[in-house]
Amino acid sequence: MAEQIDARIQKSQATIINTGMQLLSKNSETSLSDIARKAGVGRTTLYRLYDTKEKLIKAIAIHCLEVFDSATKHLDSEATSALHAFHLMFKAILPLSAEMEFLMKLRDLEENDPEIVAIYQRQANDIAQLVEYAKAEGSLSKDIASAWVVNLVDGLFYTAWLTNTESSIDHDALADLAFHTFCNGVAR
Amino acid sequence: MAEQIDARIQKSQATIINTGMQLLSKNSETSLSDIARKAGVGRTTLYRLYDTKEKLIKAIAIHCLEVFDSATKHLDSEATSALHAFHLMFKAILPLSAEMEFLMKLRDLEENDPEIVAIYQRQANDIAQLVEYAKAEGSLSKDIASAWVVNLVDGLFYTAWLTNTESSIDHDALADLAFHTFCNGVAR
């Protein structure tokens, strides 16, 4: 059923997506020539696979979102409670710092694409639902606006990413820190 | 002692900095022509006041950092405790969403400038010291890495900024939410 794709194309796409993610994260104005050179691929090939720079960025963004999806896929079945699901989510997402960085830095370019916006909203919706479950089971405060809690998750992703870039704390410890902060804050 | 600056220059600089901050926040690749047009200023004038695009961005960044500085200036004298200082900080910083957005979106361009990096580090240092004070007075948990707490402040700025762009919660309520989350998290 799945169309057989030429092995050469698959290889080209994989390296282009990866080096594109890497370079564009560091500098969102990186030229396609730079990406092609670093990827060890002809500039022509890049244009043949992705018509425009815009489409390349979109392809990378969708790739990142798919990585997020598959990382959190088995979360529903493994979590023993809504609150536990948040802990598992931090564990699953925080190691994906490259994808996180790309999505954060190029957010504005992505926001103009309806397809990407749709994926974003679906994922945000999933988290929003999880917040409601947690409130229902009594583990999250009902007095706090759900919108705040949803964005707090992103804020803790950001906090962890920041900490990761400047210290040697590993992802697992960061996930524990994020979850603890999420539940109890940092006061004594 | 302060040199008298021509009123025309002052006016030009003010509008250029403001519209530049606004446009570059939305799209970091905005051209100087666009900024000049939107600012109602000749492109020549822009180049006369800021030699290159890089210098303009730097000038805007420094402006934003100065706004942050003056907003948190009277914090030491007003705070009744280290913990209270964090609350006042949220109240003071969260309304500065335009400046926050600019600094966040153009972080990578700024990171290459030693002068700006120095300001960043000084401000980070101030927060780090505040964290130590709070730990010393017993209001923050000593078991949590200070680096995490410092970045959490930024993470909560980010959370508040996100929430502000998509909901109608005002800055004051957001500051209370941020402070409450900072201390106690969001669990019941």
Added chain:
DNA sequence: TAGTTATGGTACAAGCATGTTCCATACAGT
């Protein structure tokens, strides 16, 4: 009011990134 100075418009040069076309070559599928 007189003199100085900033402004803005036009014109110009140069560089760079995007996007296209063509062709010989190398590789994948069978």
Added chain:
DNA sequence: ACTGTATGGAACATGCTTGTACCATAACTA
């Protein structure tokens, strides 16, 4: 081994942005 297809290099066109130079005009300062 054979056939079709992807590749990469070169060459080219184009448009946009940066940065500079000049000049008449308008606005500020004293």
